[in-house]
Amino acid sequence: MLTDNDSQAMHLVQVAQDGDYAAIIKLYQRYNLLVFRTAVLLLGDHAHAEEAAQDVFEQFAQRVRTYQPARGAFTAWLYQVTINMCRGVYRRTRLRAWLSLDRVLRSGFDISDGAPSPLQQLLRDEAHRQVWEAIQRLPFKLRAVVVLRYYHNFSYAETAQVLRCPIGAVRSRLLAAHDRLRNDLDEVYNVLPTD
Amino acid sequence: MSYQRIDDDIVLAYVDNQLDAVQRAEINAQLAAIPELHAEVATVQRLQCRLRAAFEVVDYLPVPHRRPTRTARRDRTRRLWLAGMIGVVVSMLIVATFITAQSITTPMLATQSFSTLVPLPPPSAKQTRPFTVTKPLPTGQLVFATLRDPAADGGCGRFGIYLLTSNTTPTRHLANGCNPVLSPNNQLVAYVRAGQLWVVDTAGDEERSVSDDGIVDGRIFPAWSADSRWIAFKMGRGGQTDIYRVNIDSGQLVRLTNSAAVAEDWTAFTPVWSPDGRQLAMIGSTNPWEPEENWDVYVMQGDGSELTRLTEHPAREGPIAWSPDGTRLLFWSDRDGESTNVYLMQTDGSQMMQVTHGVYDSRASWSPDGTQITLASIEDGQIYIANIERHTIKPITTGLPHSYNPIWSDDGQYIFFGAFADNGHLAWIYRVRPDGQQLAPLITTTNGLQWTQR
Numbered sequence: 261m262l263t264d265n266d267s268q269a270m271h272l273v274q275v276a277q278d279g280d281y282a283a284i285i286k287l288y289q290r291y292n293l294l295v296f297r298t299a300v301l302l303l304g305d306h307a308h309a310e311e312a313a314q315d316v317f318e319q320f321a322q323r324v325r326t327y328q329p330a331r332g333a334f335t336a337w338l339y340q341v342t343i344n345m346c347r348g349v350y351r352r353t354r355l356r357a358w359l360s361l362d363r364v365l366r367s368g369f370d371i372s373d374g375a376p377s378p379l380q381q382l383l384r385d386e387a388h389r390q391v392w393e394a395i396q397r398l399p400f401k402l403r404a405v406v407v408l409r410y411y412h413n414f415s416y417a418e419t420a421q422v423l424r425c426p427i428g429a430v431r432s433r434l435l436a437a438h439d440r441l442r443n444d445l446d447e448v449y450n451v452l453p454t455d
Numbered sequence: 456m457s458y459q460r461i462d463d464d465i466v467l468a469y470v471d472n473q474l475d476a477v478q479r480a481e482i483n484a485q486l487a488a489i490p491e492l493h494a495e496v497a498t499v500q501r502l503q504c505r506l507r508a509a510f511e512v513v514d515y516l517p518v519p520h521r522r523p524t525r526t527a528r529r530d531r532t533r534r535l536w537l538a539g540m541i542g543v544v545v546s547m548l549i550v551a552t553f554i555t556a557q558s559i560t561t562p563m564l565a566t567q568s569f570s571t572l573v574p575l576p577p578p579s580a581k582q583t584r585p586f587t588v589t590k591p592l593p594t595g596q597l598v599f600a601t602l603r604d605p606a607a608d609g610g611c612g613r614f615g616i617y618l619l620t621s622n623t624t625p626t627r628h629l630a631n632g633c634n635p636v637l638s639p640n641n642q643l644v645a646y647v648r649a650g651q652l653w654v655v656d657t658a659g660d661e662e663r664s665v666s667d668d669g670i671v672d673g674r675i676f677p678a679w680s681a682d683s684r685w686i687a688f689k690m691g692r693g694g695q696t697d698i699y700r701v702n703i704d705s706g707q708l709v710r711l712t713n714s715a716a717v718a719e720d721w722t723a724f725t726p727v728w729s730p731d732g733r734q735l736a737m738i739g740s741t742n743p744w745e746p747e748e749n750w751d752v753y754v755m756q757g758d759g760s761e762l763t764r765l766t767e768h769p770a771r772e773g774p775i776a777w778s779p780d781g782t783r784l785l786f787w788s789d790r791d792g793e794s795t796n797v798y799l800m801q802t803d804g805s806q807m808m809q810v811t812h813g814v815y816d817s818r819a820s821w822s823p824d825g826t827q828i829t830l831a832s833i834e835d836g837q838i839y840i841a842n843i844e845r846h847t848i849k850p851i852t853t854g855l856p857h858s859y860n861p862i863w864s865d866d867g868q869y870i871f872f873g874a875f876a877d878n879g880h881l882a883w884i885y886r887v888r889p890d891g892q893q894l895a896p897l898i899t900t901t902n903g904l905q906w907t908q909r
Contacts, residue, residue, distance in 0.1 A: 282787055
């Protein structure tokens, strides 16, 4: 299970809950990378990930008070907050697309115009790009499980802890994600030899 | 050997190394004998390898240290505005339908104003205190907040504000909210709830909102002036966030800063009154939530005039407390790098002196005679006393897991501080004599503790 082994981080969490602004900023700096990378993976879009990470930290000082150590590790809580914020951004972007009558099935994958984002520049490898696009076509719920399992290397139990769902639900969501990804990336797997 | 179908989720769990030893042994035995199963496992492994390889790209992304662009924010605002308009239209239709159907008139909700006195509901007989009183308070009163209902989600409304006293009724539930601060005359408690600044008397009889129509920043503690007549706080109003002060007697609300006039995106927060009530120290920063953005210590007159920047360092720093005689200002700074230390300067920014060398809490409290300060170390979790005149610092506690936010009592006889267990599941308010004697917990809770001071 996810645990908080970093004594200093735990102290910062406690004094941040008590309203210490310096501690809040230190936690912010410590976990900024984690939040942003998770957001990029969940949203597949650099600008949207920035927006989600900004949302997380703008509300961080207020929300940190709702964290209760007895209910799990701080990092698990932070992942929950990040995933919830990303879900909010995901819904907003879909609503925006709907309001602008842009109903063409867009993957949500770096749909911004103009110069390529840092993420687009990094995804020059076609194989990686295909995977990212396939991930973005997954329902958000399945996407979160895949990111926690295959990027953060969380066990099923840890993933269940973050998502606050039974381990069985993690297994079934992962299986559903696998099925969809295999279908989506069918051409890749059909040409690969089976051992 | 016949092929016994193995569920797909078992295959996935096998590849994910999430099966126990017995289950793995069973699959291993079948893998050698069943080519179809072997192929299935290999396919899952290939897919996972591709996922992991594709995800690694994110490790090379630069982490943004800028806010979303103004264009993006404007775009987002437009979207929120549009969604809000749709919501308003739908709500109006629903309300109109309801009124027509019920043939009743819905009374208008009265806006909370300063003069509105809201009697508190009587305490529920079922409500149990979310903490245990271990020892009575030696003297005076303390105020703290703790979660009333740990299972519920939400903001400040989940917290109960309690008064710890030395009389026969050791604790009293005053109100619900967070960031409670006791007035210097021990008669009122200011706190934040639902984006409003509230005041309740220490009898817990009446609470009232004093922040008019603004949105009070729930992250910032309100600050009482020494004469208990004014509260300074951060509030958003008319599209701009500033430091305001409100007169508790008349309800007069005065804006003290004009952020837009200082710089674009500049904001001020954590106001601290001087002992004579004539000046306020605070943090000023442009885009304070930028990880690389610096914060500086500013002072201004109590009417908002003569805004002066006292520190000009690219680190983060903020005021802690004025010395009792009002001649010096204690502040914290990250100018050493990752660690936070406590510094002292004259109130004009001169004669800066580093008080601590280590990693300290960014709160500290002066002894009433102004010769010493008490503060907490994040490194060893103990409470320390620094003698300002002798330039010495020593711990007064040992063996505590994590201590924080020590506060000297008005009579100088005790230091009160918060502490929590290694796993964070248990929190205390302690008291100790300045010489380290008579260490004892006053309150114990498992529900999270917001321990504050004036």
